[in-house]
Amino acid sequence: MRKIGLPEIEDIALGAALLGAGGGGDPYIGKLIAMGAVQECGEVTLLDPEEIPDDALIVPIAMMGAPTILGEKGVGGNEYKTLYDMVSKFYGKEIYAFMPIEAGGVNSMLPIAACARLGLPMVDADGMGRAFPELQMVTFTIGGVKATPMALTDEKGNCAIFNTITNKWTEELARAVTMSCGGSVSVSLFCVDGATLKKYAVKNIVTRSQKLGEAIRKVKDCNEETPEQNFLKSTEGFKLFKGKIVDVLRETKGAFNFGNVVLEGIGEYKGKNASVTFQNENLTAEVDGELLATTPDLICIVDTETFIPVTTDAIKYGKRVMVVGLKCFEMWRTQAGLELVGPGYFGCDTDYIPLEQRVKGSSINV
Amino acid sequence: MRKIGLPEIEDIALGAALLGAGGGGDPYIGKLIAMGAVQECGEVTLLDPEEIPDDALIVPIAMMGAPTILGEKGVGGNEYKTLYDMVSKFYGKEIYAFMPIEAGGVNSMLPIAACARLGLPMVDADGMGRAFPELQMVTFTIGGVKATPMALTDEKGNCAIFNTITNKWTEELARAVTMSCGGSVSVSLFCVDGATLKKYAVKNIVTRSQKLGEAIRKVKDCNEETPEQNFLKSTEGFKLFKGKIVDVLRETKGAFNFGNVVLEGIGEYKGKNASVTFQNENLTAEVDGELLATTPDLICIVDTETFIPVTTDAIKYGKRVMVVGLKCFEMWRTQAGLELVGPGYFGCDTDYIPLEQRVKGSSINV
Structure with missing residues (x-):
């Protein structure tokens, strides 16, 4: 367990953008959203997956749609409370912690904003260890976890909760609503219990993002090696x-x-x-x-x-x-x-x- | 309180098609769905709105999308149980009765099928007294009732529940999902309590449909007047x-x-x-x-x-x-x-x- 504040967010955003492998959105936008929430509501507690009880309800938070649209449309700030309420009501259970579902400039950052705003801890894990384009491309899918119940909300307050027969159908239906809502929405999906998390998640990816970010930031702080050698070695x-x-x-x-x-x-x-x-x-x-x-x-x-x-x-x-x-x-x-x-x-x-x-x-x- | 069986369904379908005012779908398809359910599961109890307790949860059942597609795609039969479960869970309360939301060849019939399959009574009322093309065109809207929570399911088992800021947004989002599901889905919307029902619903519209259907069926059974005079008088x-x-x-x-x-x-x-x-x-x-x-x-x-x-x-x-x-x-x-x-x-x-x-x-x- 440790705290994430503004300096950590800088590094996580930078490292997560590398893990985004070309995708995952603009880390600048993501960073602003996370920093705004932390400045307003305080630092976020990061939990090691091993600290999570087996029966705890863990909920990934992400945006769906085009990251470029997020840059114009923004987030309202109330989305996370809405998602919390929908998912918590669905399971009849409190949510223990949020987590990111993918590494990337935007989706590594939104769960930090969500946790700051609701005073919830965040798990140091995700479901990809990188970014992927489609919703079902998550390690939890290998573990037989369904994407649904998937909760979705836009910045205006429209919301929906989906339950589908396959993850491909989740992608299809949620994508249609995302488009109707203007191309970018906040979602929670692939809710897991602590036991499943420990078995299938990509562990300590937030910490890895932070280390990668730090390495890039300090890439020229070395006298023995060239920055390039330094970069390749540390990454x-x-x-x-x-x-x-x-x-x-x-x-x-x-x-x-x-x-x-x-x-x-x-x-x-x-x-x-x-x-x-x-x-x-x-x-x-x-x-x-x-x-x-x-x-x-x-x-x-x-x-x-x-x-x-x-x-x-x-x-x-x-x-x-x-x-x-x-x-x-x-x-x-x-x-x-x-x-x-x-x-x-x-x-x-x-x-x-x-x-x-x-x-x-x-x-x-x- | 009275029972609706196969002969009543024949007349209701015919009369509701007249009230459909050109829309509301093919009464033949609607009739087959209702009759199939009643043959399999038994007759349906029709309740007068005045028999409903003020705090009872009353849920309209309808199809959304193109009635012509319904004719090809059909309904699976499990949709009503799925809708029941979603809505009942949302309110944390049992559903007292289903009702139709509009008069028309299809949407007057589906609630009968739903009631037969779940053994629930149906209310002798709807929210239009005819058919209209858009979702918000319901007397309950005048009473300030929102369309949401709106539950939606397709014949494959995909489902969603919407909560939107306006009924126009419900139309927008539910329409997008309806299209993705192949153009026709089963829905419940404009859930009301018994008190609101009594204040805003179009009462006894099922009975009126049945009488209109009967009149059309017997239009030539009169010696004093021409069938046309007979039709105009009885309608x-x-x-x-x-x-x-x-x-x-x-x-x-x-x-x-x-x-x-x-x-x-x-x-x-x-x-x-x-x-x-x-x-x-x-x-x-x-x-x-x-x-x-x-x-x-x-x-x-x-x-x-x-x-x-x-x-x-x-x-x-x-x-x-x-x-x-x-x-x-x-x-x-x-x-x-x-x-x-x-x-x-x-x-x-x-x-x-x-x-x-x-x-x-x-x-x-x-």
């Missing part, structure tokens, strides 16, 4: 490419951002070319036609100077970036995990090979 | 026109059927022309350019031979029909009523003048 990242963005193809289909980033090598990668495909989050990274990483491993694009993560929204012509691979949570590498979030699910015609093996066996030696 | 209808349908314009906009029926006079109306506009239900009836009836009065189109009501879906070139006006429920004629369902709301550029006055002052004398 346990695999350098996949460095280059200048020369083209970005974007397509919005079914409320997702699909696209492809084309890079021209710089420095030690001069003369080589790379491309990164994405569906909200980065899906594959290829150098000179050779795949170096695929989902569910994390493909992160960071600025070559500041090492600050660049989300797919912020990808622009001319920007100089490094493409970095991070190993995903081990449960995603099981067969059940790969069925949910492996390259095949996203229509990439390749088997999943762990990032570290792809890099080791690669002909791209720099 | 208290105003004959507005008789003609052959020579054109039908249809447009589907925002999940509503808009349109205009053009008629060429026959018999005593030879040489005259008429038109009836509709938005799901018939909105206005005009003869030789003179308005003879507008919403909220009921404009019904019936076959000239059988006097069976013709819904807007079934309007076809060449059909010979009579256009009949029926007075609407008195609460619709108040200012509050006309704001909700008067000609102005539907974009018709005319003041509301009661049907009987329009007909009396008309130059169309036949």
Whole structure:
């Protein structure tokens, strides 16, 4: 158990944006929402998953919809109380703690705001260890947990609670209401008890985000290594490419951002070319036609100077970036995990090979 | 208190189709659903509104979406139990009785099926006394009752419960989910207590439907009068026109059927022309350019031979029909009523003048 205040939020937002793997929304917006709530209502208590009683009701809090819309529409602040009341009434039970469901610039932050406003603790865990585009892509799904009862509310006070036969149906119905509510809403879903949490959650991901954020912030505070070496060491990242963005193809289909980033090598990668495909989050990274990483491993694009993560929204012509691979949570590498979030699910015609093996066996030696 | 069995359902379906005023769906489909449930589970007890305790929880049951889709998709039979459970849990209270919310071929029938399947009584009342196209067009709205909590379920078992800031938002969100569920769902909305029911409901409308149905069925069982005289007398209808349908314009906009029926006079109306506009239900009836009836009065189109009501879906070139006006429920004629369902709301550029006055002052004398 420890407290999260303003300095911790700065680092968590930065680190979570890296774990967002290109998605997860703008950490600046997320950070403002969390900081506003903490300034107004006080610090948040972070609980280790092992501190949670087995029968405690744990409720993930997130936003659904387009993070860019959240930036314009904002949150009202009363959403979390509304969600609490709906879920608590549904279960006939008090909620023990909130938690994030995914790592990312926005969804790592909203549960902090929710906990601050309601005086509830937050669990140091999430259900992805990164960001993914679809609602059912959660480790709890592997554990047979349903997304519903899913509670949804907008900043105006409209709310709904869903109970669906599959998580795909939850996605379908909740997405329709999200659109009608203007494209961004607050939700709670995948409610779990403490025992399930301990078995299936990605533990200590908030602490990991914070450490990653701290590492990026201090990336130049080292005399023995270059900032890049320092960054790769502290993030346990695999350098996949460095280059200048020369083209970005974007397509919005079914409320997702699909696209492809084309890079021209710089420095030690001069003369080589790379491309990164994405569906909200980065899906594959290829150098000179050779795949170096695929989902569910994390493909992160960071600025070559500041090492600050660049989300797919912020990808622009001319920007100089490094493409970095991070190993995903081990449960995603099981067969059940790969069925949910492996390259095949996203229509990439390749088997999943762990990032570290792809890099080791690669002909791209720099 | 009395029982409703198969013969009563036949007549109620027929009479309710007349009160549907062109909308309300196909009474054949509705009848089959109600009869199937009664054959399987037994007759339904019909309660007079005055028999209901003031604090009893009364829940209207209806379908939302396109009645034509209901004909293809059907209902599963478990929807009513699901709705019961959701609403009962929401209020923390048993449901005393179901009721219909509108008169019409389908929505007069589904509450009978629901009551039969759950062994609940049905109240002899509804919230319109006819059919209307939008969710908030209910006498309970005049009484300040909200549509929500609104429970919704599809035949597959997906369900949601809405709580919205206005009835317009209920319409918006529930409509979006209805579309995602395939275009037709079962709902409960405008839950009321017994006291509110007695104050605002359209009382004894089930009995009235049954009497109208009986009158149509027996329209030729009279020696002193022609069937037409008999029909007009027993329905208290105003004959507005008789003609052959020579054109039908249809447009589907925002999940509503808009349109205009053009008629060429026959018999005593030879040489005259008429038109009836509709938005799901018939909105206005005009003869030789003179308005003879507008919403909220009921404009019904019936076959000239059988006097069976013709819904807007079934309007076809060449059909010979009579256009009949029926007075609407008195609460619709108040200012509050006309704001909700008067000609102005539907974009018709005319003041509301009661049907009987329009007909009396008309130059169309036949």
